[in-house]
Amino acid sequence: MKPVRIIGMAWFRREDWPRGSGHHGGRRRPPFVARIERLEEEKANIANDIGEVYSEAKSSGFDVKILRKLIAMRKKSKQALAEEDEFLSVYRAAVGL
Template structure:
């Protein structure tokens, strides 16, 4: 094994860069944890004000989707529910 200055400095730079990346990820993970806790608190507040948390979560998920994605998803849900006899005219 050859030890030369270029090999050592490259390893040092990569180690330094790696450490920086890992530390950034750790900070972001901590921020994510704090945000998740804040979201949990907002849902608890909503529940305390009489809102249904399960429905709120569904609304938040639906708002993330494009209208055409929601329409397609709803059509598939209706189709499956009808096939299972869960809607009027279903075969179930």
């Protein structure tokens, strides 16, 4: 079976794929493709910046693993945190911690 590719909402066989670099079926690539590519590049740059901040924190003596956990916890609601703590307590008791 030949690979298929989704373009828009339709399925096309490989031989039906649009040809040509930067073109979409003989047309210029849609503007949203360029926007997505630009945003992906920005996302990579931001991820790099975040990594540098964690490196700075580590060199200042902070435990990066704990910082990441704290950042993840701050994203959760108080209710979600309380529920998670409750489940952890139950599981700890079940395994004897």
